[in-house]
Amino acid sequence: MARPNEEVAAVLQEYAGLLAITGQDAFKARAYEKAARAVAGHPADIGRLDEADLRQIPGVGRSIAGKITEYLETGRIPALEETRTQIPPGVRELVAVPDLGPRKAMTLHRELGVSSVDELAAAARAGRVRDLKGFGERTEAHILHGVELMRQAGDRILLDAATGIAGEIAAALREVPGCADCAPAGSLRRMKETVGDIDILVAARDPGPFMEALTRLPLAAETVVHGDKKTSVRTSAGLQVDLRVLPPEAWGSGLLYFTGSRAHNVRVREIAVRHGLKLSEYGLFDAETGKPVASAAREEDLYAALGLPWIPPAMREDRGEIAAALRGELPGPVTVDDLRGDLHTHTDLTDGVASLEDMAAAAARRGYSYWAVTDHAPGLAMQRMTDEKILRQREQLRALARRHRGMRLLHGAELNIDEHGGVDWPAEFLAGFDVCVASVHSHFGLGRREQTRRLVRACENPHVHIIGHPTTRRIGRRPGIDADLDEVFAACARTGTALEINGSPHRLDLRDEDILRARRYGVRFAVDSDAHSTAELDQVRYGVGTAQRGWLTTDDVINTWPPARLRRFLRKDRARAD
Incomplete structure (x- = not known):
């Protein structure tokens, strides 16, 4: 059963989506999205808060607080229910298709009479979508791919x-x-x-x-x-x-067996068979006598009995981990405790919901040696960033540093990679930042050659240190852009630009398979939270899990490095960083 926080956040998020579908004020929709994020991450149970207390939550003003109170008391928000009636049947289902926004969903419903995902897929396969104004063959192909993504996700x-x-x-x-x-x-x-x-x-x-x-x-x-x-x-x-x-004496063998993966377990059992043993969820036994040959209370003892080191769960996917372990070459993966800082976070200056002071304090509580604020740059017009605002934030950060002498505060920005690979602000302005994350936020439909070139050009910018959420995917909602990632990986290694492993559970971008490939090029990585609230700073654990699945060590991840080594890397001086 969801906490009231999650339940109310879902309602606010739904209202934000409906406002977007009906074409109402985009800033109002964004306000409800921010409020939903803030409510979900609020540490206290909002069911116990009165309206005045609710208004103390970042992003929750008088109107939103009133709607939350109304929902908590009655289970209804009349404004939400009224907005629901304005949406034609089927359109809300279409909006759930990855890469299909509210406006296009309304157009498809109005022009083609499409009212379900199945009808949408049939229309796209029949070539009826491409002839609509503003669509075309590429959009039609993206819709079919989005429907497939949605079906693959299923109930996961x-x-x-x-x-x-x-x-x-x-x-x-x-x-x-x-x-x-x-x-x-x-x-x-x-x-x-x-x-x-x-x-x-x-x-x-x-x-x-x-x-x-x-x-x-x-x-x-x-x-x-x-x-x-x-x-x-x-x-x-x-x-x-x-x-x-x-039983406690079989805890380790049960944990090994039920953790999987199935393919990993098959490999481990093959080793047991070669040793004349039988491995099951109850222990490791002599195949002839049935007598136990090792303690089954701990996984480590079972692996050791088979001549293997303990293999971290995230690496158990039959991707060569058994062979590497037998050769003594299995890397020790990065852990959450290894992280010395977070290099991609946001505040309420743009689309975050917590103040600069609160985000810095939350980062300090995590014991970080350094922390970067990277609010959005002006190319993302919705965030209304200006030169004056970002420079004022820099001064605030410098003043705030006196309160956090044990943690270095880095002033950064999340830049927007345009369709040609350029980024916000000229070089002389960018030189004033401690760290710059550059991300794709638009032009998702460009061809493979154009997407690859824009990412490579961003890597080649001496003021870009990290490529944020490199493929732009949103799990189950939007596919990654079509780019030659091997060319991008080579460019990152050549220019000393790190690739981000974005810890947002909606992204986890780069994904684990791509990390494994990128690592072979000698790419460095940053495991970041992309936090928009203090609670979301904890998202780094999901990024670390993905990094472990990609076999990354502390040497691969720049935000596990001591401050001096990180500073050298941020000068894009790879030879000295290594």
């Missing part, structure tokens, strides 16, 4: 949502008497970007109380299976949760 949920649900379940099960340990397994433990179902393991002698406790949780809308070895429930959103209870 994003990593942060799965983490939240699993955390809620694990916290409840740890309160059951007899719990020796409790942890998620499966694709969630491997930090995959989306999760189809949630696997929870408990170490205990008596499974009964835990199986019963799972079925009684508020989020358990339906019990699918109820037994001693496995109990499965389904949430109201249709997500399946599987619980298995293992």
Whole structure:
């Protein structure tokens, strides 16, 4: 069951989307989006706040606070319900298609009578979309690709949502008497970007109380299976949760078995067979006698018994990790604790919801050695940035630095890469920033050659230090741009430009497969939160999980480096940085 914060945030986000579909004031829609983000990340339960307290949340003014109060008291927002009636049936479903905005959805409905995703796909396959004004063959192809993305996503949920649900379940099960340990397994433990179902393991002698406790949780809308070895429930959103209870002495083998991946487990079992052993969820046994040959209480002992080091869960995808481990060449992956700073964050000067002071204080609480504020540059017109505003922020940051002497405050900007590879502001102005992240925010439909060239040109800019969310993808919502990434990786390595691993669970960009390729070019990376609120600073953990899946070490990730080494890199002097 969602906290009131998440529930209200979803309602505000829906209202923002409806305002965009109906063509109302874009700034009003953006205000509701910011408020939704602020409410979702607010540490206190908003269900316990009065209207005056709600207005203390960044981005929540009198009007929005009133609507939140109205919803909390009645379960309704009349303005939202009235706006819903203005949307023709089917259009809201079309807007859910990746890369299809509200205006195009309305045009498709009005001109072609399209009222469902299936009808949209049929119209695109029949070539009926390309003839509409403002569309064309490329848009038609993007629509078909978006529909395919949507269908591939199916009922899978994003990593942060799965983490939240699993955390809620694990916290409840740890309160059951007899719990020796409790942890998620499966694709969630491997930090995959989306999760189809949630696997929870408990170490205990008596499974009964835990199986019963799972079925009684508020989020358990339906019990699918109820037994001693496995109990499965389904949430109201249709997500399946599987619980298995293992004896403590089999905790390690159960964790190994149910974490997967299946292909990784096959490789490990093949090694066991070659040693005359049998590996199962209950332990490692002599194949002939059936006697255990190693302690199964810890994964580390099982791997060691097979001649392997412990392999981090995020690396267990059968991508050569077994062979590398046998050769003694498996890299030790970067961890959250290795991060010394965050190089991509936003404040309420643009589209963030927290002040500069609050963001700096939150970064300091994380124990960072350095932290960068990188609000949007003027090329993203919606953010209304000006030279005067950014320079005033720089002065505020310098004054604020006196309060945070243990953490260096870096003044940066998130620049916009235009269709030709240029960025906001001339070179002499950019020289005043400590760090510049350059990102694509527009012209997603350019051809492969143009997209590649614009990214390479941005890398070649001596004032661009990091390429932010390099492919621009939004998981399940927008595909990445079509660019020759190998050419971009080579350019990054040549120019000393880092590629970002954006920790937003909606992005996780670069994705793990691309990281593995980029690493072979000698590219450096920045694992950033792209935080728009203090709570979102924690998004770096999802970026770190993705970095682990890409086999990155601390030497690969620039924001694990000491300040002096990072400063050399930010001068784009790779020889000295290395």
